[in-house]
Structures are given as structure tokens and as C-alpha cells.
Amino acid sequence: MAASDTLLEVKDLKMHFPFGGGFLRGPQKYIYAVDGITFELKKGETLGLVGESGCGKSTTARAIAQLHRPTSGEVLLNGKDLTKLKDKDLIAARKGMQMVFQDPYASLNPRMTAGDIIAEPMRIYNGHGILSLSGQEIDERVEQLMERVGLSRFFKNRFPHEFSGGQRQRIGIARALALRPELVLCDEPVSALDVSIQAQILNLFKDLQEEFGLTYLFIAHDLAVIKYISTRVAVMYLGTIAEVANSTDLYKNPLHPYTQALLSAVPIPDPKIERERKRIILTGDVPSPDKVRPGCPFYDRCSKRMDHCQQAKPPVKDVESGHQVACFLY
Amino acid sequence: MAMNEDIILQVKNLRTYFNTDEGIVKAVDGVSFDLRKGETLGIVGESGSGKSVTNLSVINMIPSPPGRIAGGEILYHGKDMLKMSKKEIRQIRGNKISMIFQDPMTSLNPFLRISTQMMETIQLHQGLDKKAAKEKAIEMLKLAGIPAPEKRIDQYPHQFSGGMRQRVMIAMALSCNPEILIADEPTSALDVTIQAQILDLMKDLTDRLGTAVILITHSLGVVAGTCDTVCVMYAGRFVERGPTDVIFESPMHPYTQGLIRSVPRLDREDGERLSSIRGQPPNVIDLPDCCPFYPRCDKAMDICRKKYPKWKTLDDGRTVGCWLYSEDK
Numbered sequence: 158m159a160a161s162d163t164l165l166e167v168k169d170l171k172m173h174f175p176f177g178g179g180f181l182r183g184p185q186k187y188i189y190a191v192d193g194i195t196f197e198l199k200k201g202e203t204l205g206l207v208g209e210s211g212c213g214k215s216t217t218a219r220a221i222a223q224l225h226r227p228t229s230g231e232v233l234l235n236g237k238d239l240t241k242l243k244d245k246d247l248i249a250a251r252k253g254m255q256m257v258f259q260d261p262y263a264s265l266n267p268r269m270t271a272g273d274i275i276a277e278p279m280r281i282y283n284g285h286g287i288l289s290l291s292g293q294e295i296d297e298r299v300e301q302l303m304e305r306v307g308l309s310r311f312f313k314n315r316f317p318h319e320f321s322g323g324q325r326q327r328i329g330i331a332r333a334l335a336l337r338p339e340l341v342l343c344d345e346p347v348s349a350l351d352v353s354i355q356a357q358i359l360n361l362f363k364d365l366q367e368e369f370g371l372t373y374l375f376i377a378h379d380l381a382v383i384k385y386i387s388t389r390v391a392v393m394y395l396g397t398i399a400e401v402a403n404s405t406d407l408y409k410n411p412l413h414p415y416t417q418a419l420l421s422a423v424p425i426p427d428p429k430i431e432r433e434r435k436r437i438i439l440t441g442d443v444p445s446p447d448k449v450r451p452g453c454p455f456y457d458r459c460s461k462r463m464d465h466c467q468q469a470k471p472p473v474k475d476v477e478s479g480h481q482v483a484c485f486l487y
Numbered sequence: 488m489a490m491n492e493d494i495i496l497q498v499k500n501l502r503t504y505f506n507t508d509e510g511i512v513k514a515v516d517g518v519s520f521d522l523r524k525g526e527t528l529g530i531v532g533e534s535g536s537g538k539s540v541t542n543l544s545v546i547n548m549i550p551s552p553p554g555r556i557a558g559g560e561i562l563y564h565g566k567d568m569l570k571m572s573k574k575e576i577r578q579i580r581g582n583k584i585s586m587i588f589q590d591p592m593t594s595l596n597p598f599l600r601i602s603t604q605m606m607e608t609i610q611l612h613q614g615l616d617k618k619a620a621k622e623k624a625i626e627m628l629k630l631a632g633i634p635a636p637e638k639r640i641d642q643y644p645h646q647f648s649g650g651m652r653q654r655v656m657i658a659m660a661l662s663c664n665p666e667i668l669i670a671d672e673p674t675s676a677l678d679v680t681i682q683a684q685i686l687d688l689m690k691d692l693t694d695r696l697g698t699a700v701i702l703i704t705h706s707l708g709v710v711a712g713t714c715d716t717v718c719v720m721y722a723g724r725f726v727e728r729g730p731t732d733v734i735f736e737s738p739m740h741p742y743t744q745g746l747i748r749s750v751p752r753l754d755r756e757d758g759e760r761l762s763s764i765r766g767q768p769p770n771v772i773d774l775p776d777c778c779p780f781y782p783r784c785d786k787a788m789d790i791c792r793k794k795y796p797k798w799k800t801l802d803d804g805r806t807v808g809c810w811l812y813s814e815d816k
Contacts, residue, residue, distance in 0.1 A: 209678035209679070209680065209681075210678055321767050323767060324767075351533035351534055351705065351768070352533065352705065352707070352746060352749050352750055353533060353745060353746060353749050353763060353764040353768075354533075354763075354767065355749070356749035356750075356751070356761045356762065356763030356764070357763040357764075357765075359751070359761055360760065360761055360763060363760075378678065378679070379679075379751075380679070380753060381750070381751040381752055381753050382751050384751065384753055384755075385751035385755075385761060408753060418680060419679060419680060420753065421683075422679040422680045422682065422683035423679055423708070423753055424682075424686075424706065424708025424709050424711060424712045425708055425711065425712075425752060425753060425754055426707035426708045426710070426711045426735065426747060426750050426752065427711055427735055427752075427754075428711045428712070428731045428732050428735050429732065429736075430711075430754065431708075431711045431712035436683055436687070438680075438683055438684055438687055439680045439683075439684070440684075442648045442649075442650055442651070442681065443678070
């Protein structure tokens with residue numbers, strides 16, 4: 158693989174949040190939200206990041222965008238390590254990387270009109286002297302973007318509360334595209350939407366990718382959504398990646414016991430299939446990521462655990478080309 | 488209409504309206520269904536379609552004002568619950584018909600121990616003394632798969648995880664051996680692996696106790712796996728109702744068809760494009776008296792704009808409300 162194909166490289170990324178501790182309050186403790194993950198994104202592909210609540214999906218996206226400064230590790234965007242960049246350089250580098258958030262209610266400023274929300278990134282970059290667009294150019298681009306994401310340009314002067322959830326998410330997408338980024342980090346962008354609207358937005362993401370050659374890091378907890386949108390999928394558990402594979406491989410041949418359980422737990426909307434399916438029901442809940450675990454993070458809930466799983470972290474192993482799994486079984 | 492022995496709950500032409508400043512919100516506008524003993528009935532629909540209001544109406548928990556039940560009948564063993572006194576209702580609610588809600592954190596009182604909350608119901612409806620009620624509560628928690636229930640029962644809700652809290656809710660709801668359990672999005676706030684656990688538990692317990700279940704959900708997958716009968720709801724009305732297998736195999740109403748096609752599926756081939764329903768669900772304020780789905784429907788005809796479609800029952804046991812299948816126009 159040529160190095161120029163790779164848009165984003167994440168190397169051993171760790172994000173630990175301190176809590177507790179202090180004078181007379183015992184030692185400093187940490188939440189190990191993301192605990193050493195490595196992956197890369199090639200140009201034009203969609204990497205789906207899937208896992209249950211609290212496994213560190215969103216923290217990963219935020220650490221990549223440098224909204225949280227990572228504890229350690231490297232984030233290389235087009236070969237430039239974002240973790241080492243300061244102020245001005247970081248702002249310039251971030252232009253190529255935008256985010257779409259989950260909650261279309263909380264992520265849009267209620268006091269700004271749709272047009273202003275979409276124009277804001279361009280105005281900010283104008284202010285930094287990175288872009289030099291005239292007011293008219295910005296207006297034109299806002300209107301183009303609105304039409305492209307399926308909103309009428311006449312809605313430019315409306316406020317977020319006048320839009321439905323699906324339309325708000327379209328505003329969020331238009332805003333993310335305003336700077337013509339290469340990489341879009343999508344943090345559960347369809348989880349808050351109803352199925353019929355969700356399908357519209359998923360198709361919009363696909364169309365935009367084709368049209369603008371975008372690369373997505375797409376986070377969701379719904380495995381069916383991930384399967385639909387992604388070319389490759391990474392399954393996260395407790396701050397680490399359990400398995401990475403091409404989307405087809407992963408769904409046909411899941412290797413990690415966690416992936417297998419996760420896939421079998423997803424309901425399929427067909428009563429006949431549902432009756433015949435065998436479920437792997439996991440016992441217990443996802444443990445809290447507040448301890449250092451010497452062994453496999455999935456040990457407590459795994460049906461195939463062995464003694465040495467508790468003592469050492471399983472290394473990431475290439476099973477087939479492009480199919481990596483972190484489990485001692487392989 | 489001949490009274491079927493098995494039918495324990497019959498809802499007939501239920502209409503629940505809310506008065507607001509902008510107009511009358513017809514949250515539920517003419518909903519009818521029967522619930523048989525031991526049956527699991529699913530009500531599926533998108534946000535705002537009136538699923539929850541239907542069920543709050545059934546147990547008479549509509550906040551009034553602004554809400555009011557504008558018409559219809561809710562027959563529990565042939566007796567109209569809308570005409571019962573508050574005292575009579577109280578003897579049924581929580582005892583014969585109980586509920587579990589979506590968010591187990593907000594439906595448990597954070598200030599009270601689990602024991603207090605569970606024993607209250609048991610003591611009230613079953614007339615047990617404190618000691619016996621606690622024993623019963625512990626037994627129910629054990630049934631619901633909570634480890635060390637003797638210890639856990641004296642803890643507070645915040646000491647339980649989301650999945651565990653939902654187990655507590657199920658234990659509480661089933662503690663009086665209800666005939667009907669109304670589950671309002673019981674797994675929507677939970678992760679898939681926990682959702683599988685909870686659905687499994689609900690199925691197991693209600694099968695064992697012979698409880699009929701009304702399951703409200705927006706997930707077609709959950710309905711497919713758990714329900715015998717499914718009702719598809721749109722803008723305050725059912726559009727299609729029938730046995731789960733029939734509805735999923737050959738949906739007839741254009742909305743049901745669109746809904747089933749727009750769900751991404753694990754077993755679908757790659758590269759297939761998801762079909763979506765254009766537009767958005769309507770605002771239910773001052774809806775005109777016509778098919779509410781026609782602005783989004785590909786098969787809309789002139790008549791759909793003028794009159795609400797008549798119900799038609801077919802040989803396979805399904806009822807569908809669409810002009811496509813209605814002869815007298």
C-alpha cells in the first residue's frame with residue numbers, strides 16, 4: 158500500500174481522564190477511556206467504529222479532532238502529527254477534518270439562523286486569514302450546500318427550532334462540509350433519528366462521499382447501520398479495538414467472541430429468521446474503565462476465556478489480509 | 488359482537504386529544520385492538536405517532552388537562568375502564584395491568600431503596616405483611632436474574648446499571664402476577680447485548696406466568712423477535728394490524744412497506760441501496776380528515792386527499808387501512 162493512500166493514521170492513541178485524588182484524598186485515579194488503539198484510514202473509505210456505550214468511540218473521535226488532547230500516541234493527518242501541533246498550525250490542519258455530532262438539537266446554536274450556522278466555519282477561517290472569501294462568496298456557498306444536503310435555500314433565515322430532527326442533522330452535515338474537508342468524523346449522526354429519516358440521512362452520507370470523495374470515520378452503536386455505510390469496521394470494547402476487518406468479512410466471519418456475541422444480539426426484522434437464530438447472550442454489564450487491566454478487557458464476560466487471558470493483553474494479530482483480531486484464540 | 492373468552496382487553500375506537508395553544512393535538516385518533524390471554528402484541532411506529540399515549544390511555548394515566556380521552560371504549564374483561572371510579576382503576580393498575588417504561592432511571596425513585604419501592608406495590612395489592620412482602624420481592628428479583636438479591640434489595644437505584652435497573656422494573660411489574668404487562672420501549676435505552684438479555688428475560692418470565700404483553704417499540708427487529716401480533720401506527724392511527732409473520736412477509740400498507748424497507752439489515756447483501764420514505768411525519772395538530780400518509784405516499788390517489796380510508800380485514804387475519812384495498816370509494 159502506498160503511503161499516499163493513507164489519510165489518517167492513529168498510533169497507540171491513549172486518552173485517560175483524571176478524576177479524584179488531590180491533597181489528603183488519596184492517589185490520582187484515571188478513567189481509561191481510550192487505552193491504546195491503532196488504525197488507519199485510507200482515502201475515500203469509510204471506517205465504522207462500533208461498540209457499546211462507554212467503550213470510547215466518541216472519545217476516540219474527539220481525541221482525533223484534538224478536542225481532547227490525547228494522553229499519548231500519535232494522530233497523523235496527511236502525515237502531520239496533530240498532537241504536536243500548536244494553536245495556529247492546528248487550526249490550519251483541522252480545516253481538512255470536520256465533525257458531525259449525534260444530537261442535532263444540542264449541536265446547533267439556537268440563536269443562530271441555519272445560514273449563519275453553515276457560514277460560521279468559513280467566517281472563522283476567514284478571521285484566521287486561512288481563507289479569504291467575500292461575503293457574497295460565503296452566501297453562495299451556503300446556498301449551494303443547503304441545496305446539496307436537501308434543504309431549500311429559502312430556509313436560510315430560519316432558526317434551528319423551526320426544523321425537524323432530520324433537517325437539523327442536514328444543517329449539521331452542511332456545516333461540516335463548508336470547509337471542503339477530506340475527512341469527516343461522524344459521531345452517531347443517525348442514532349437520534351427515526352428509521353424512515355435515518356435511511357434518508359444514510360443515503361445522503363453515501364451520495365456526498367461519492368460526490369466529494371470524502372473519507373468517513375463513522376461511529377454508531379447500531380451494527381446494521383455500520384454494515385450499510387462502512388467499507389471497514391473496527392469493533393471497540395472498553396477502550397481497545399477487539400477486531401478490525403472489511404465489512405463483509407466481519408459480518409460473515411466474526412472471530413472475536415465479543416464480535417460474535419454483538420452480532421448475534423442484533424435483532425433482524427424478519428420473524429422467521431428471528432425464531433431460528435441462536436443467540437449468544439452475554440452475561441453481566443460492560444465494566445467501568447476506571448482500572449488498569451493486565452489481561453484481556455473482555456475476560457469477565459467471555460464464554461471462551463482461558464487462564465492466560467487474565468494475565469496478559471492479547472496482541473493484535475493479522476489473521477487474514479486486513480482482518481485483525483486481538484484474542485488469544487487466534 | 489360476540490365476546491371471545493380469551494380476550495382480556497379490548498380497545499375500541501380510542502381517541503385521546505390534547506388541547507394546546509396551537510390547536511387540538513389528536514395524539515390518538517381512533518385506535519382499536521384486542522389483546523388475548525398470553526399474547527404479545529407489538530405497537531410499532533416512529534416518534535410522535537401516538538404509541539405511548541395509546542397505552543397511557545389504557546391505564547388511565549393521561550395528564551388531564553391538557554389531555555382528555557375524547558371517545559372510545561377500553562374494555563377490561565368486558566368492563567369499560569373509562570367509566571370506572573378512581574378506586575376501581577387503582578385496584579387494576581399496578582396489580583392486574585402493570586407497566587415498565589423506557590428509562591429505568593426516571594421511573595424509579597432515586598431517594599428510596601429498591602426494597603421500599605417493591606414492597607409498596609406488593610403490600611398494597613396483595614395484602615401481605617412487611618416480612619412476607621420482602622420475601623416476595625427478593626424472590627422476584629431472583630427470577631429477574633439479579634445476583635445476590637438479598638443484598639441488592641437494600642440498595643438505591645443509582646447503585647444499579649441500566650440493564651440491572653430494567654430488571655428491577657420487570658421484577659416490580661410482575662410481582663403482583665399481572666394479566667397484562669405494558670412495556671413502553673423497555674430496551675431502547677440499552678445496548679444491544681443488554682437488550683438481548685432483557686428481551687430474553689421478559690419473554691421467559693411472561694411465558695412462565697402467562698402474562699399478556701403490549702410491547703411498544705420503534706424497532707422492527709425487536710417486534711419480529713418477540714411479538715405474535717403487530718400494529719403499525721402512524722400519526723395517531725393504526726395503518727395495518729395483523730399476525731407478525733403475515734405483516735413482515737407481505738406488508739400491504741405503503742407505510743409499512745416503506746418502514747420495513749428503510750431499516751438497514753445485517754443479513755442484507757452489500758451495495759444494496761436503502762430505500763427511504765420521503766418527507767417527514769406530519770404534525771398531528773389539526774390534521775385534515777384524510778389519510779395522514781398521503782403526502783409521503785408513492786401510491787397516493789385523489790381519494791386519499793379527501794377521506795380517511797375504511798378498514799378492511801383480509802383472509803390472512805390482517806386489517807389494513809388504505810384506499811388501495813378498499814372497494815367502496
